[in-house]
Amino acid sequence: ENLYRIQGWGEPYFSINAAGHVTVSPQGDRGGSLDLYELVAALRQRNIGLPLLIRFSDILADRIERLNAAFARAIARYNYPNVYRGVYPIKCNQHRHIVESLVRYGKPYQFGLEAGSKPELMIALATLEPSSEALLICNGYKDREYIETALLARRLGHQTIVVIEQLEELYVALQISKQLGIEPVLGVRGKLSTKGSGRWGTSTGDRAKFGLTISEMLKVVDELQATGMLHCLQLLHFHIGSQISSISVIKDAIREASQIYVQLTRLGANMCYLDVGGGLGVDYDGSKTNFYASKNYNMQNYANDIVAYVRDACEQGRVNAPILVSESGRAIASHQSVLIFDVLETNDVPSTPPQAVEETEHLVLRNLWETYESINENNYQETYNDAIQFKEEATSLFNFGYLSLKERARAEQLYWACCGKILDIARRQEYVPDDLEDLEKIMASIYYVNLSVFQSAPDSWAIDQLFPIMPIHRLNEEPTQRAILADLTCDSDGKIDQFIDLRDVKSVLELHPLKPLEKPNSDRQKSHEPYYLGMFLVGAYQEIMGNLHNLFGDTNVVHIQMSPKGYQIEYLVKGDTITEVLSYVQYKAEDLLENIRRRTEQALQENRITLKESQLLLNDYERSLSRYTYLVGE
Numbered sequence: 117e118n119l120y121r122i123q124g125w126g127e128p129y130f131s132i133n134a135a136g137h138v139t140v141s142p143q144g145d146r147g148g149s150l151d152l153y154e155l156v157a158a159l160r161q162r163n164i165g166l167p168l169l170i171r172f173s174d175i176l177a178d179r180i181e182r183l184n185a186a187f188a189r190a191i192a193r194y195n196y197p198n199v200y201r202g203v204y205p206i207k208c209n210q211h212r213h214i215v216e217s218l219v220r221y222g223k224p225y226q227f228g229l230e231a232g233s234k235p236e237l238m239i240a241l242a243t244l245e246p247s248s249e250a251l252l253i254c255n256g257y258k259d260r261e262y263i264e265t266a267l268l269a270r271r272l273g274h275q276t277i278v279v280i281e282q283l284e285e286l287y288v289a290l291q292i293s294k295q296l297g298i299e300p301v302l303g304v305r306g307k308l309s310t311k312g313s314g315r316w317g318t319s320t321g322d323r324a325k326f327g328l329t330i331s332e333m334l335k336v337v338d339e340l341q342a343t344g345m346l347h348c349l350q351l352l353h354f355h356i357g358s359q360i361s362s363i364s365v366i367k368d369a370i371r372e373a374s375q376i377y378v379q380l381t382r383l384g385a386n387m388c389y390l391d392v393g394g395g396l397g398v399d400y401d402g403s404k405t406n407f408y409a410s411k412n413y414n415m416q417n418y419a420n421d422i423v424a425y426v427r428d429a430c431e432q433g434r435v436n437a438p439i440l441v442s443e444s445g446r447a448i449a450s451h452q453s454v455l456i457f458d459v460l461e462t463n464d465v466p467s468t469p470p471q472a473v474e475e476t477e478h479l480v481l482r483n484l485w486e487t488y489e490s491i492n493e494n495n496y497q498e499t500y501n502d503a504i505q506f507k508e509e510a511t512s513l514f515n516f517g518y519l520s521l522k523e524r525a526r527a528e529q530l531y532w533a534c535c536g537k538i539l540d541i542a543r544r545q546e547y548v549p550d551d552l553e554d555l556e557k558i559m560a561s562i563y564y565v566n567l568s569v570f571q572s573a574p575d576s577w578a579i580d581q582l583f584p585i586m587p588i589h590r591l592n593e594e595p596t597q598r599a600i601l602a603d604l605t606c607d608s609d610g611k612i613d614q615f616i617d618l619r620d621v622k623s624v625l626e627l628h629p630l631k632p633l634e635k636p637n638s639d640r641q642k643s644h645e646p647y648y649l650g651m652f653l654v655g656a657y658q659e660i661m662g663n664l665h666n667l668f669g670d671t672n673v674v675h676i677q678m679s680p681k682g683y684q685i686e687y688l689v690k691g692d693t694i695t696e697v698l699s700y701v702q703y704k705a706e707d708l709l710e711n712i713r714r715r716t717e718q719a720l721q722e723n724r725i726t727l728k729e730s731q732l733l734l735n736d737y738e739r740s741l742s743r744y745t746y747l748v749g750e
């Protein structure tokens with residue numbers, strides 16, 4: 117358990133059972149649990165291929181409930197004289213079943229939506245129930261059409277609030293409002309000077325991409341006052357970046373924003389909402405620290421600080437306390453999704469003990485052998501450097517024609533043997549010298565996995581984000597291998613070689629050796645039992661930002677909902693077929709097939725192929741077009 121830190125990042129949804137399988141408790145500590153390995157086996161029996169994204173709808177419901185409960189508790193604790201009205205930022209995961217479920221689960225809390233673009237606004241308008249109290253916060257860059265649609269939606273009963281991010285948007289909003297005779301509810305997005313932190317820290321600060329400076333905000337107030345519309349300005353919004361690891365950054369931001377809120381009210385704006393944006397972090401490594409993959413606070417601390425700071429500032433400033441709005445995406449959507457994928461093959465560095473080198477063999481081989489024999493606890497760092505030097509020498513000698521292919525192979529084998537022996541010693545030491553840190557990585561086994569990092573975990577590739585990854589079974593057995601993961605793409609960046617560790621990153625993941633099949637079947641491509649890994653907490657941002665590198669498409673997705681009988685498959689969203697991904701790059705399956713048909717006819721004419729072979733080729737081609745883009749596996 118400790119190895120993968122599941123208790124830290126998994127609670128209360130993921131744990132390990134007596135059978136050594138990961139279990140999922142989608143309703144947290146209040147409901148039943150599912151054996152994830154058995155669930156995957158049952159889904160495989162339904163012919164649902166890997167990689168497979170499993171979304172647990174009850175986790176989504178639980179996240180919304182927890183967030184609202186945290187604010188309700190904070191409001192009660194601090195006698196806050198107003199309410200909380202959260203919104204879900206659609207950008208975090210726009211998939212229809214998710215947004216629809218969110219709206220359904222959020223209904224008791226008047227939970228609304230945030231749109232960051234015109235397409236997202238269109239989703240929100242069609243999904244959110246009009247005439248409810250739920251807010252529809254309109255962020256992002258806006259053209260005339262965006263603003264006009266948002267204003268007209270008020271006629272349907274939607275609580276649209278147009279947040280001014282650029283001064284230009286204000287002028288357009290006022291013009292449209294006059295033309296339509298519809299009063300807008302406006303907000304301003306402030307550029308706080310509070311410094312953000314972590315990967316998304318540049319979302320705030322004086323030169324941030326988004327929002328208005330204090331003097332621009334004053335211009336908005338002046339313009340609205342001049343047109344008799346200052347009462348329309350009702351909301352202050354800020355967003356200091358996603359995954360804020362340190363509570364002190366949140367405290368600073370809320371302190372600054374509360375003061376701006378008070379001042380805007382004093383200037384005569386009809387302020388009634390304070391929207392604190394996103395940023396509520398997820399504890400990916402389970403360390404509960406301010407490390408970038410973690411956070412040093414919980415949801416309750418977050419709600420408490422917001423409620424307490426805003427109350428104090430409003431009391432001191434003698435203004436009414438606002439309705440509190442937050443736009444948490446990551447903290448709501450991450451936990452629900454688990455990506456399951458299988459290991460196709462492994463590749464280990466040679467580990468057979470080397471044969472002694474004879475006196476008659478080449479000097480460089482004798483040097484390597486001597487180095488190997490002499491390695492001990494006192495000289496392992498020095499001998500590591502010797503081994504590297506002799507290996508490089510062997511390569512140069514080979515390049516100049518002084519070493520045969522066999523001798524070069526022998527040199528490599530001796531080098532790996534040295535590294536293996538040195539690593540064994542280094543692992544037993546408390547302190548490992550810097551130049552040996554890479555050794556673990558160099559000696560790691562490569563586990564080839566059936567997924568595309570670019571499609572399923574783009575943040576792992578693009579910004580080195582850490583996600584918890586672990587086997588979902590065999591957890592009663594010791595994982596004796598140390599591995600990195602290599603994906604299906606023909607891209608050397610398509611790998612995962614950074615894994616969670618306590619407040620740190622480790623370069624290898626402890627995994628089990630593949631188990632050979634008891635009865636190897638000559639028809640089958642695979643010679644080992646299935647070995648399933650799970651990548652957890654991937655429900656936010658990854659799906660939509662994933663790309664089609666090497667034309668690996670969307671994975672299969674199932675939505676699992678708990679039921680009195682265990683669980684039911686609420687939705688199955690089939691992953692892309694090859695025909696579908698080809699159509700994204702303007703190829704038509706029937707044209708391609710016709711091309712191949714013509715080519716086989718030509719080859720038949722020239723006696724280069726038999727009729728049987730040509731039919732086999734055409735059948736394979738046609739069948740592949742309707743297939744999943746990933747390896748079909750067992």
Ligand code: PLP
Pocket residue numbers: 205208230255355357358359393394395396443444445446447656
């Ligand atoms: N609100 C705005 C304006 C954002 O840009 C974002 C994303 O960065 C969010 C909310 C969601 O943030 P998070 O996923 O950290 O909750």
